[in-house]
Each structure stands twice: as structure tokens, then as C-alpha cells.
Amino acid sequence: MNRHINQPQSYEEVLATDTRPVPDYIRKFGNKVEGPYEIPTRWYTDRSLFKDEVENIWKRKWQLACRTDHVAQKGDTYIYNVAGLSFVIVRLSDDVIKGYWNSCLHRGVPLRQCAGRVTRLQCPYHGFTWGLDGRSLLIPNPEDFPHINPEKFSLPEVQVAVWQDFVFINPDLGAEPFESYIGQLDSQLQRWPYSRRDVSIHVTKVFACNWKALQEAFMESFHVLTTHPQLAFSTAGDRCNDFSAFGNVSRGVLAIGQTSDYVPISPDEQYIYTRLNGLWDDEEVPAEMKLPRGTTARQAFAQRNRDVQRAKFGAIVDDACDAEAVDVHYYTIFPNFHPFGFISAPFVYRFLPFGDDPDKSVMEVMFLTPVPENQERKPPAEPIRLGENQEFVEVTQLGSFGSFISQDSSNLESIMRGLRSSQTKVANFGRTHEGKIRHFYSVYEKSMGLSAADEVAAIRSKSG
Numbered sequence: 350m351n352r353h354i355n356q357p358q359s360y361e362e363v364l365a366t367d368t369r370p371v372p373d374y375i376r377k378f379g380n381k382v383e384g385p386y387e388i389p390t391r392w393y394t395d396r397s398l399f400k401d402e403v404e405n406i407w408k409r410k411w412q413l414a415c416r417t418d419h420v421a422q423k424g425d426t427y428i429y430n431v432a433g434l435s436f437v438i439v440r441l442s443d444d445v446i447k448g449y450w451n452s453c454l455h456r457g458v459p460l461r462q463c464a465g466r467v468t469r470l471q472c473p474y475h476g477f478t479w480g481l482d483g484r485s486l487l488i489p490n491p492e493d494f495p496h497i498n499p500e501k502f503s504l505p506e507v508q509v510a511v512w513q514d515f516v517f518i519n520p521d522l523g524a525e526p527f528e529s530y531i532g533q534l535d536s537q538l539q540r541w542p543y544s545r546r547d548v549s550i551h552v553t554k555v556f557a558c559n560w561k562a563l564q565e566a567f568m569e570s571f572h573v574l575t576t577h578p579q580l581a582f583s584t585a586g587d588r589c590n591d592f593s594a595f596g597n598v599s600r601g602v603l604a605i606g607q608t609s610d611y612v613p614i615s616p617d618e619q620y621i622y623t624r625l626n627g628l629w630d631d632e633e634v635p636a637e638m639k640l641p642r643g644t645t646a647r648q649a650f651a652q653r654n655r656d657v658q659r660a661k662f663g664a665i666v667d668d669a670c671d672a673e674a675v676d677v678h679y680y681t682i683f684p685n686f687h688p689f690g691f692i693s694a695p696f697v698y699r700f701l702p703f704g705d706d707p708d709k710s711v712m713e714v715m716f717l718t719p720v721p722e723n724q725e726r727k728p729p730a731e732p733i734r735l736g737e738n739q740e741f742v743e744v745t746q747l748g749s750f751g752s753f754i755s756q757d758s759s760n761l762e763s764i765m766r767g768l769r770s771s772q773t774k775v776a777n778f779g780r781t782h783e784g785k786i787r788h789f790y791s792v793y794e795k796s797m798g799l800s801a802a803d804e805v806a807a808i809r810s811k812s813g
């Protein structure tokens with residue numbers, strides 16, 4: 350290992366190099382992460398456990414359903430499917446959005462098969478009909494259903510919360526309010542909120558991989574050195590990264606402009622800057638990429654990012670400190686929503702089980718572009734659904750971002766085979782760099798009534 354003495358040794362030291370005042374919220378979030386270091390591999394592979402996840406997670410936790418723009422007008426509907434369950438989101442008025450179980454009370458056909466604008470919710474099978482407010486409007490041949498009281502035949506609702514133009518639902522009517530569920534996250538995303546942003550790119554892909562294993566690839570930067578070796582010089586200074594958690598939310602910080610300790614030479618700042626700008630050894634450094642004297646690569650890259658993002662965010666980017674301009678702050682709201690902070694990463698991820706198959710899951714990436722006050726909103730981009738053999742890198746709108754996700758994907762398509770071949774039957778997580786994953790499993794254990802420590806001890810005692 351090579352400790353680069355010319356570089357900061359912690360995120361605190363990185364922040365000390367900032368050219369602007371660093372807002373308090375960057376330093377203040379949660380506590381150091383806690384959670385199991387070992388979990389049984391069956392948590393990824395066991396089909397009966399997946400059924401428990403449906404009951405304890407997908408029917409009980411707050412989860413992202415859509416953006417408010419997906420139901421922009423009265424009568425707009427949007428379908429949210431997860432883990433074999435289906436929900437329909439409906440706008441009733443400017444201020445009211447409701448969510449229902451997407452299941453006809455007659456014989457269970459989904460009331461809506463796809464998004465669209467309607468004046469009422471009519472089942473396509475026999476025509477039972479409900480108002481947008483969920484009240485029964487029509488029972489065909491009512492004399493045939495003497496046991497049904499139309500007054501008590503309303504659609505079962507789910508809880509709905511709108512936060513920064515995201516629509517969340519919770520099927521559990523007794524669950525805690527969304528605001529307390531996300532806790533401190535609200536104050537973390539106040540300066541660069543996701544409200545008044547258009548869904549400009551939306552890409553989805555189904556992976557042959559359990560949903561938890563899939564999202565774990567996006568909950569740590571520990572894999573950067575081997576999975577994205579092109580970033581080793583500029584984005585892999587692991588000692589400078591930071592991990593914390595509070596309640597149902599965790600935060601990882603990837604400090605930009607730092608070199609991995611596993612790179613044997615200490616590069617100069619010009620070299621780091623060149624790498625940050627995506628140039629390689631054999632390319633000539635153009636004049637505009639020459640680092641100004643007395644400036645670090647990180648500082649110059651921050652200014653470059655402000656200049657790029659000004660077109661989207663407006664002049665407010667000039668208030669962004671270097672950390673806000675370049676670092677990646679990546680949050681996870683249990684169980685599956687991953688918004689990024691700052692101006693450096695204006696996108697969110699969502700990871701969902703695919704149908705009721707524990708071996709398949711969906712990754713979604715939504716780019717959310719700020720819309721200036723005087724500008725018209727655009728309808729949300731239609732999802733680009735990548736096929737089994739298509740890669741994120743093929744989506745030209747994603748630029749170099751797509752190639753990173755494709756690199757991440759390469760590990761994931763075979764991971765179930767590896768997990769099922771595990772002879773120790775145990776997966777391990779590191780203290781710091783995989784802290785977000787440990788935090789996830791601390792919430793998961795509680796939600797599922799499981800204990801990783803007990804199960805791992807039982808595995809060890811069985812194997813002698």
C-alpha cells in the first residue's frame with residue numbers, strides 16, 4: 350500500500366481544502382454505521398424468505414412509486430408493480446394523489462394494466478367501477494350481489510406521501526408517517542432538492558440477480574479499484590470516503606480527486622485532473638485541461654462542474670462548495686430507493702424484485718433535470734427498457750455513466766451461481782466501506798424478525 354502523503358487522509362481533511370464555506374449538513378448526518386459483518390447467503394437465495402420479504406417489506410415499508418409528473422393531471426393513473434404485488438396511483442386534484450391495491454374487488458383482475466388518464470376506475474373484465482376517490486360507482490347486475498353493500502365496497506387504499514415530487518406509498522395503513530421514516534434525509538436534500546425537475550432519462554434493466562445483491566453494488570465504492578480500474582487515480586481514495594446512517598437512511602460519500610492507496614506511485618495533481626476529465630495516458634492534454642497554478646485537481650474539477658451545471662441549475666451553482674460540486678453523496682432509503690445529493694449526480698436509482706422471482710430484479714436509473722422557473726415542464730421520459738443482452742453503455746444519452754453501470758453489471762449476472770456455490774454459506778461485509786450494506790441489513794433483520802448472528806452461529810455449529 351502506498352499512502353499518498355500529498356493527499357488528505359480523511360473526508361474532514363478533504364473538506365478543509367474546500368474553496369468555499371462548507372454547509373453544515375455535509376458534516377452532519379447520522380452516526381457511524383452499525384450492522385452485521387456476516388449474513389447467511391440464503392438471504393439471497395431462499396425462496397421462502399422472499400415470501401417473508403413480501404409480507405414484511407413490500408407490504409410494510411415506504412417505497413417510491415413514481416414522480417408527481419407521472420400523474421400530472423386529474424385522472425392520470427400510474428401502475429407500480431413490486432414483488433408480485435400491484436398498486437395503482439391516481440391523481441384526484443392538484444393537491445390529492447391516492448393509491449389503491451390494483452385488484453378488482455369482484456374477482457381480482459388488475460383495475461389498470463397500464464398508465465393513462467381516466468374519469469373512473471373500471472375493471473376490464475366485467476365492468477365493476479369505482480370513482481377516482483375509490484368509492485363504488487357501479488356493480489353490474491346488483492341484484493346478483495345481494496351480499497355486497499356498495500357503501501362498503503370502496504377500493505382498499507394505501508398510504509401516499511409526496512416528497513420533492515416523488516410519490517411514495519406504504520401499503521401498511523398503520524405505518525409511521527413518511528416524514529419520520531426518512532428522518533434527517535429531508536435536511537440533507539434541501540439545498541439541491543429534487544422538486545421541479547423533469548425525468549429526462551429513464552432506463553430500466555432486468556438482471557438475473559437477487560434485488561439485494563444488485564443494489565449492494567451501488568452501496569459502496571469499495572469495488573471501484575477492481576471493477577472500475579480507470580478511476581483508481583482519481584476516485585478511489587478510500588480513506589477519504591465517509592459512511593453514516595440514521596434510522597432507515599444511510600449515506601455514503603465518495604470523495605473525488607483522491608488516489609487509491611493501491612496505486613504504487615503518487616500522481617501529481619495535473620495527472621489526477623487529466624484522469625478526472627476522462628483522458629488517458631496516451632492522449633495529449635489540451636490547453637484548457639492544464640491545471641491552473643496553485644489549484645488542486647479537485648478544486649479545478651469542481652469549478653469545471655459548476656460551469657457545466659450552470660446551464661441546468663442556474664447561477665445558484667456558484668454557491669456550491671467544492672464538495673457539492675464534485676463529490677458523490679449517495680443515500681439509501683430502506684428498502685430500495687437511492688437518491689444522490691448535490692449537483693454532481695442529478696439522478697436516482699431504484700431496485701425492485703422482478704415479479705415474484707427472487708433470482709431476478711430490476712435496476713432503474715432516472716435522471717432528474719432541474720427546470721428553471723420560467724420554463725415549461727416536459728412530460729417524463731418514457732422508460733428505455735434494456736433487453737437481456739443489452740447494456741447500459743448502449744444508451745448514448747447516458748454518456749460515460751452508462752459504461753460504469755455496464756462494468757458494475759458484469760459482476761452481477763453470475764453472482765447467484767456463486768452464492769449458491771458458497772461452502773461457508775456466509776457473506777462478509779467490511780466495517781467502513783461496506784457500512785451502508787451493514788446498515789441495510791440491520792434494518793432488514795429488524796423488519797424480517799431475523800438475526801444474522803444467530804443464523805451464522807448455527808451454520809458454523811452445524812459444519813463443526
Ligand code: FES
Nearest residue numbers: 453455456472475
Ligand atoms: S374481475 Fe373485475 S369486474 Fe369481474
Ligand SMILES: [Fe+2]
Nearest residue numbers: 566576753757
Ligand atoms: Fe460501480
